[in-house]
Amino acid sequence: MAELSLIDISKSFGGRQVLENVSFSVSDAEFVSIVGPSGSGKSTLFHLIGGLLEPDNGDIYLDDKRVNGKRGAISYMPQSPSLLPWRTVLENVMLGGEIIGDKNPSEAINMMAKAGLAGYEDAYPDQLSGGMKQRAAFIRSMLSPQPLMCLDEPFSALDEFTRLDMQQWLLSMWEEHRRSILFVTHNIEEALFLSDRVIVLSSGPALVKADYTIPFTRPRKESMVLSHDFLEWKKTIYQELRVMT
Structure with a gap:
């Protein structure tokens, strides 16, 4: 079981506010993606959740235990396989x-x-x-x-077809094991294809601009990305991000 809660998280570096009163949750066995403009603090959030950094304000709970500044509570997969x-x-x-x-x-x-x-x-x-x-x-x-997996743009360096194969493989593994996943991506299609929910962060300082529950049934099929409903969802999130640039 893994339930994550972030409550009013703020973080600044050298006087520059990066995160401001960010609050959201990830339920047990839920797949949640975070999208936002470059520099919106997505990776900083992972460093806070993983205990590499401590928030200036706010609290982070994992299964009702406060984990501010505590390392080893999550499983982390960075952009590079490492x-x-x-x-x-x-x-x-x-x-x-x-x-x-x-x-x-x-x-x-x-x-x-x-x-x-x-x-x-x-x-x-x-x-x-x-x-x-x-x-x-x-x-x-x-x-x-660790029951919670944080994946930081793990497929960003792959070509389009390999990336799609990896997305489908990731979903097959997740559907079998049902771990709680928090996934960071710049790719709206990827977020929609994979996720139960998509959280949109605003740019500098970041706050939660929108939190969408994605209605597509599982298992997800590749053909879904060309459907009218999928393209409408992509347009909605794109427009949400567009107004911030």
């Missing part, structure tokens, strides 16, 4: 469990097979394609013990 080059792929994906003394090679191998990485257990990261590295990084997050 695989350790001297470790095999299997050793990389088991890293989270290894840190807490709870390695499970059979589960890791099983998840790698589902991710199309069977046969790469003993390979090293430089032998993988970009999409394969992202799959390995996601499995590492899935195998970490």
